[in-house]
Amino acid sequence: MNKGPIRIGNKNQKADNIVNGFAKKKFRFSDWFAEKVIKAVAFLSIAVVILIFIFVFREAFPIFSMDKTEAVSTELLVQESYGGTEVEEGQVPIIDTQVENSNKPQAPAEKPSSTLFSKTWMPVSDNPRYGILPLFLGTLKVTIIALLFAAPLSILAAIYTAMFAKPRIREIIKPVIELLAGFPSVVIGFFALMVLATIFQDIFGYAGRLNAFVGGIAMGLAAIPIIYTLTEDALTAVPKTFTEASLGLGASRRQTAFYVVLPAAVPGIFAAVVLGIGRIFGETMIALMATGNAAMISMNPFDSVRTLSATIGAEMAEVVFGDTHYSVLFLIGSLLFIFTFALNALAEFYFKNLVIRRYQSKK
């Protein structure tokens, strides 16, 4: 009986229900409730991002308030919790510390936050040093190698797909390359560890099987589908009129691609590369399996590296909850999070606006 928006009741009610010639919406609880619930759930995504911010930072924060005395006490705690075998090892580092002290005279227990910018990453020792510099440089090195491999390859492939390929071939190429996105990173890591490492060692003849180069190429594989897909999207988003005008003036497809379409798509391609960097920077499993995981500062691409994310992945399972080491790992996580967040914001707001402005101004 009360279904249907307009109900003919008595005259007064009818007048109430019709405002300016339109039927006024009747209040329905189910509709109101559904909308509220849906809206509330939609806010969950925002809540999760904020919660990630809060909880990753919260666990990292104690590192800045820990002073010398606290650092000593946490060290003692660590040794106790490791149990018998570690006590034996605990006696050996006395020599270690002496050696290290003779090299670099330093107080045995430094404030943990002050070792953050040192050049050694040695979290499990008598004199733990949490220098994230080698980890950061290592990540940078791997990212550059991966990008030098993945970006040109995927951009060229995207140009072929968007500009030169016949529609039928395009329909095949695109999904096949996007298949690569479906490879779990542990599978790519396994492939790098078992196959790439051996092949590259045979070709280049270096000593260590696993190094920044192997890891970088493998991480590049993980970034290819991202850069390829987004570049291809950016190229096809360039208005057809651009291409037609250029071809109509007698330019070849190659000239159209490189002098007309590509310049118009540059912001979109930058966004693709930026998101690719984000993917490489945060990649954990491939880094763990293929880079060798030794924290050292070197420019040689064939030296082993330890990336930021791999450090978290390798060490988090063994640390004591709430320990300094634990906090430092969360601090590294915070850095990774801030970095990828900023990259995403850059791609999303800056480059997207560029794309929009470009097309609008040329219309």
Place this chain on the structure above:
Amino acid sequence: MNRNLKDTIVESVTGISVLLIIFIIVSILAITIIGGWPNLNWTFLSEFPKDGMTKGGIFPAIVGTAVMTLIMTVAAVPFGVITAIYLAEYADEKSVTAKTIRFAVKTLAVVPSIIFGLFGLGFFIGFIGKNIDGLFNGGELRWGQPNILWASLTMALLTLPVVIVSVEEAIRTIPKDMREASLALGATKWQTIRKIVLPGSVSGILTGTILAVSRGAGEVAPILFTGAAYFLSDLPHSLNDQFMSLGYHIYIMSTQSSNVDATLPIQFATTLVLLLLTFSLNGFAVILRYRIRKRAK
């Protein structure tokens, strides 16, 4: 240089790039199949690891992955579908709310998976789990430690954007006429969503779910310290048990096994199982998505 020659060179270089990528994809597939196929049989799939994980099968890893993705799906899909409905049906595209939610979803999609692991450790285990133990179990450690529930929920957050994007895309392909016809017949907005929009986007929801399962089954970083175990002699019985997972098994066997060479066949066969799983799921999703896009045209 001759213009035609330049054209040919450029087209060949770009074409070779495509071929190179495809060659890499095919070789990963081929090497995994050649290495894993001989060892892939029913006993391998249905047995527990034996002799310190140097022999036997991967049954608990398969079950662990299946249970984990099931809990993950139950948690992620409803939230993803509802968020997609909000974005496609209720949100005003230009409003700050809609833009913020969209940006949040995109952020979730690009946050490194290891960060989700840290979040799972800090939030689910360290905060929620520890507090549950403190309040209900008198401080006894039951929920404040890695387990399959926290791992699944962590993975659910990771796969949420996958579901949202697929479902929203499907909802947007439903013609406006159908919505307007429903509204004109007197149905309310919620009735229209329930009777027209949701049934019309079933394939989209399915696509999103499949893609999420495929992603969740393959990811290892988020479960490294939220619930995955090296070796368990038993299957998980309750939500606060740890579990074995295929991806984690590959990682452990290839990097931390006592004898990597002896277990090579197991590693390849496990990789093949995981790859077959994610590939068949992805292939299915691609076909579904193709059908949705065809409808949109």
